[in-house]
Amino acid sequence: TRDHPPAHTAxxxxxxxxxxxxxxRHGAAAIDTPxxxxxETLMGKYGEDAKLIYELQDQGGELLALRYDLTVPxxxxxxxxxxxxxxxxxxxxxxxxxxxATTRGRYREFYQCxxxxxxxxxxxxxxxxxxxxxxxxxxxxxxxxxxxxxNDRRILNGVFAVCGIPESKFLTTCSTVDxxxxxxxxxxxxxxxxxxxxxxxxxxxxxxxxxxxxGLDLIERLLQDPKxxxxxxxxxxLGDMKLLFEYLTLFGIxxxxxxxxxxxxGLDYYTxxxxxxxxxxxxxxxxxxxxxxxxxxxGGRYDGLVGMFDPKGRKVPCVGVSIGIERIFxxxxxxxxxxxxxxxxxxxxxxxxxxxxRLLAARLKLISELWDAGIKAEMLYKKDPKLLKQLQYCEDTxxxxxxxxxxxxxxxxxxxxxxVATREEVRMHFYIRFHKC
Amino acid sequence: TRDHPPAHTAxxxxxxxxxxxxxxRHGAAAIDTPxxxxxETLMGKYGEDAKLIYELQDQGGELLALRYDLTVPxxxxxxxxxxxxxxxxxxxxxxxxxxxATTRGRYREFYQCxxxxxxxxxxxxxxxxxxxxxxxxxxxxxxxxxxxxxNDRRILNGVFAVCGIPESKFLTTCSTVDxxxxxxxxxxxxxxxxxxxxxxxxxxxxxxxxxxxxGLDLIERLLQDPKxxxxxxxxxxLGDMKLLFEYLTLFGIxxxxxxxxxxxxGLDYYTxxxxxxxxxxxxxxxxxxxxxxxxxxxGGRYDGLVGMFDPKGRKVPCVGVSIGIERIFxxxxxxxxxxxxxxxxxxxxxxxxxxxxRLLAARLKLISELWDAGIKAEMLYKKDPKLLKQLQYCEDTxxxxxxxxxxxxxxxxxxxxxxVATREEVRMHFYIRFHKC
Numbered sequence: 077t078r079d080h081p082p083a084h085t086a087x088x089x090x091x092x093x094x095x096x097x098x099x100x101r102h103g104a105a106a107i108d109t110p111x112x113x114x115x116e117t118l119m120g121k122y123g124e125d126a127k128l129i130y131e132l133q134d135q136g137g138e139l140l141a142l143r144y145d146l147t148v149p150x151x152x153x154x155x156x157x158x159x160x161x162x163x164x165x166x167x168x169x170x171x172x173x174x175x176x177a178t179t180r181g182r183y184r185e186f187y188q189c190x191x192x193x194x195x196x197x198x199x200x201x202x203x204x205x206x207x208x209x210x211x212x213x214x215x216x217x218x219x220x221x222x223x224x225x226x227n228d229r230r231i232l233n234g235v236f237a238v239c240g241i242p243e244s245k246f247l248t249t250c251s252t253v254d255x256x257x258x259x260x261x262x263x264x265x266x267x268x269x270x271x272x273x274x275x276x277x278x279x280x281x282x283x284x285x286x287x288x289x290x291g292l293d294l295i296e297r298l299l300q301d302p303k304x305x306x307x308x309x310x311x312x313x314l315g316d317m318k319l320l321f322e323y324l325t326l327f328g329i330x331x332x333x334x335x336x337x338x339x340x341x342g343l344d345y346y347t348x349x350x351x352x353x354x355x356x357x358x359x360x361x362x363x364x365x366x367x368x369x370x371x372x373x374x375g376g377r378y379d380g381l382v383g384m385f386d387p388k389g390r391k392v393p394c395v396g397v398s399i400g401i402e403r404i405f406x407x408x409x410x411x412x413x414x415x416x417x418x419x420x421x422x423x424x425x426x427x428x429x430x431x432x433x434r435l436l437a438a439r440l441k442l443i444s445e446l447w448d449a450g451i452k453a454e455m456l457y458k459k460d461p462k463l464l465k466q467l468q469y470c471e472d473t474x475x476x477x478x479x480x481x482x483x484x485x486x487x488x489x490x491x492x493x494x495x496v497a498t499r500e501e502v503r504m505h506f507y508i509r510f511h512k513c
Numbered sequence: 514t515r516d517h518p519p520a521h522t523a524x525x526x527x528x529x530x531x532x533x534x535x536x537x538r539h540g541a542a543a544i545d546t547p548x549x550x551x552x553e554t555l556m557g558k559y560g561e562d563a564k565l566i567y568e569l570q571d572q573g574g575e576l577l578a579l580r581y582d583l584t585v586p587x588x589x590x591x592x593x594x595x596x597x598x599x600x601x602x603x604x605x606x607x608x609x610x611x612x613x614a615t616t617r618g619r620y621r622e623f624y625q626c627x628x629x630x631x632x633x634x635x636x637x638x639x640x641x642x643x644x645x646x647x648x649x650x651x652x653x654x655x656x657x658x659x660x661x662x663x664n665d666r667r668i669l670n671g672v673f674a675v676c677g678i679p680e681s682k683f684l685t686t687c688s689t690v691d692x693x694x695x696x697x698x699x700x701x702x703x704x705x706x707x708x709x710x711x712x713x714x715x716x717x718x719x720x721x722x723x724x725x726x727x728g729l730d731l732i733e734r735l736l737q738d739p740k741x742x743x744x745x746x747x748x749x750x751l752g753d754m755k756l757l758f759e760y761l762t763l764f765g766i767x768x769x770x771x772x773x774x775x776x777x778x779g780l781d782y783y784t785x786x787x788x789x790x791x792x793x794x795x796x797x798x799x800x801x802x803x804x805x806x807x808x809x810x811x812g813g814r815y816d817g818l819v820g821m822f823d824p825k826g827r828k829v830p831c832v833g834v835s836i837g838i839e840r841i842f843x844x845x846x847x848x849x850x851x852x853x854x855x856x857x858x859x860x861x862x863x864x865x866x867x868x869x870x871r872l873l874a875a876r877l878k879l880i881s882e883l884w885d886a887g888i889k890a891e892m893l894y895k896k897d898p899k900l901l902k903q904l905q906y907c908e909d910t911x912x913x914x915x916x917x918x919x920x921x922x923x924x925x926x927x928x929x930x931x932x933v934a935t936r937e938e939v940r941m942h943f944y945i946r947f948h949k950c
Binding site: 077078079080081082084085086088089100101102103104105106107108109110111112130131132133134135137140142153156157163164169171173184185193195197198201202204205208212323326327328421422423424436437440441444447448450451452453454457458459 | 514515516517518519521522523525526537538539540541542543544545546547548549567568569570571572574577579590593594600601606608610621622630632634635638639641642645649760763764765858859860861873874877878881884885887888889890891894895896
């Protein structure tokens with residue numbers, strides 16, 4: 077974990093504000109759940125990653141742990157309150173006992189920004205909105221070119237089935253496929269055959285599918301695929317994928333969407349559409365295709381998770397997206413550093429200053445009236461500061477204006493308003509009624 | 514701990530926004546420190562309350578605990594980064610293994626809103642600003658009448674000294690005096706004599722002082738007090754208190770300030786000025802004085818805390834204030850409930866609706882254009898919802914407008930904008946280019 081100094085916090089607050097503005101634009105309500113969850117709530121939801129959960133000491137009372145993400149607490153919240161219908165966002169910190177990779181923006185305490193839609197609705201309408209949200213946020217933040225990969229767990233499972241993989245190996249095969257964004261097919265294949273015990277022929281058959289990516293045309297082609305079209309799950313998934321692309325066409329965002337059969341997503345709880353957004357970078361002028369420089373958003377449909385918390389197992393279908401705010405932050409931070417731009421850490425509009433001694437009372441009186449008028453104002457906490465020091469403070473902290481009150485100004489019932497950058501000054505009527513002190 | 518549902522979160526976000534706006538108006542920068550602190554950082558800072566600290570299980574690595582307040586992490590942050598000068602605010606959750614008193618807004622996980630000024634400055638200028646901030650926030654929030662009590666630890670210690678209390682008993686006597694806001698003097702006196710082992714005469718002498726409260730006149734009187742004026746600490750404290758009142762007079766807020774010698778504040782780390790704001794209520798029409806209904810802000814000067822974290826013990830004087838946001842929230846919540854006012858949990862401006870079937874594509878196209886224009890818009894996630902259901906959704910969630918697009922509107926290249934409350938409708942040009950689906 078780490079402290080966030082003011083320049084850091086100011087930049088991150090701006091970033092979070094942009095994300096929250098988008099979530100609100102889509103009509104989401106905010107909820108807040110505690111950082112502490114019962115240990116049993118978190119157990120059995122994250123597969124192998126459960127070892128990364130921070131547990132609290134048993135000091136009497138319930139066994140507690142720090143939340144690992146915001147999705148499981150949301151599902152627990154829906155089940156506990158018997159809510160079957162909700163559009164919510166949640167921006168908060170989560171905790172993982174991971175080895176931090178600080179260069180890539182990975183820490184043990186970090187923000188997640190989640191938007192989720194829970195409820196029984198007509199297919200793919202909420203799913204399409206989640207992708208629209210990712211598209212809006214990444215466009216708003218001007219992070220450069222990006223691509224949103226989409227796939228469907230049902231299509232993947234269908235592929236595994238027609239390639240002759242037993243159902244008991246679907247999840248583990250899925251997590252191997254998930255590595256295709258980081259390693260070439262040859263290595264993924266050898267993990268399938270070696271560690272996961274698939275036959276080389278089955279692996280090769282999988283390879284033919286999972287290296288495909290495209291748009292509506294690919295969906296149509298796979299719907300005609302002699303093997304895949306016979307598989308009920310795959311057919312359902314492909315049908316919904318087609319519907320999704322129709323909706324995304326109406327949203328006008330298919331240019332940044334790719335149906336990518338290699339996308340698998342690590343977590344166990346996804347049941348339908350899955351998606352992940354990556355930033356693209358032209359490696360060099362001669363490269364043909366731009367290269368992914370890392371995932372900045374991800375999500376999908378998880379129709380079974382809420383039911384795990386309901387005593388009667390009642391399901392509430394959910395789809396959601398999580399914005400990878402820390403990754404985006406580290407990109408923006410590097411950009412700010414490279415540009416040499418100075419991030420202001422305060423919003424102060426005016427410094428109340430005096431050019432002579434024995435004018436503290438005038439400054440206190442004036443600044444108090446400015447505060448009461450809603451103006452963001454500061455003064456130095458010294459009885460008799462030098463004017464130069466006061467103007468220097470403006471330059472150091474980026475305060476654009478100085479309101480100067482000296483003996484002459486007091487007599488005339490004015491203040492001098494000075495533009496710190498241009499040194500222009502205007503006199504304004506401002507009568508300060510007080511006794512000197 | 515508890516979940517915060519949307520109505521709750523929306524109201525609290527508004528409250529926090531008002532507090533943060535005031536902190537920013539006074540030129541504070543935000544910092545953020547981790548929820549997890551080293552256990553040793555927190556130990557020895559909270560006296561008897563240390564038993565309320567949540568500790569994490571030893572899973573390898575450092576011994577960690579959840580933060581108990583925001584002041585100790587701030588002091589640790591200053592020392593670690595060798596910062597000697599900073600004005601910061603921090604709004605975040607803290608954790609205490611307390612028995613929750615939910616009716617009074619006390620939970621195990623709760624928000625603190627802190628504003629602190631660190632640095633070596635001329636006396637009482639930052640202290641006065643802290644009181645101005647409390648005054649502004651309590652006025653802005655329109656919580657009704659309030660009173661800010663101020664005192665100084667040096668004055669209290671001076672009182673104890675001239676009453677013949679040994680220095681080793683100052684802190685424990687202080688925590689007994691602190692109970693004067695909850696129990697009558699007789700009970701406090703018997704605790705002093707019984708549990709704390711003071712002589713009855715010493716207790717009576719203390720009683721004569723700590724029951725005093727007033728303004729500048731009282732300060733002047735105590736400065737002339739034959740015994741107290743001989744005590745160095747008390748004289749210093751009274752001198753600064755006089756200065757504070759001069760500054761508060763310039764701020765025009767002495768009407769809500771009371772110099773109250775019974776104010777002691779529980780925490781060990783205060784070294785100078787201390788303050789606490791209480792809301793006042795007229796018990797009944799015949800009561801003479803309004804009664805305090807609980808503390809809503811508190812703070813003071815702690816010049817020694819940063820030095821505890823510096824290897825060389827270098828001190829950084831600090832003064833700060835904490836706004837009791839949970840208490841204020843529970844008051845506002847009761848008020849909202851009593852008024853029957855419905856808190857909107859979303860900010861949606863318009864619902865995109867259709868009166869006929871087979872118009873999903875038109876709705877998707879229209880809503881996408883609204884989102885891209887920055888308008889907060891929703892639609893129902895159904896292919897063919899009934900118009901009545903759509904308008905009902907507006908009424909349930911407080912959406913003021915419905916943008917209705919039907920077959921006639923599509924042909925005419927318009928939409929109907931309907932005011933949900935008044936049922937007024939206007940037709941607007943809005944050509945939607947799409948194929949039906």
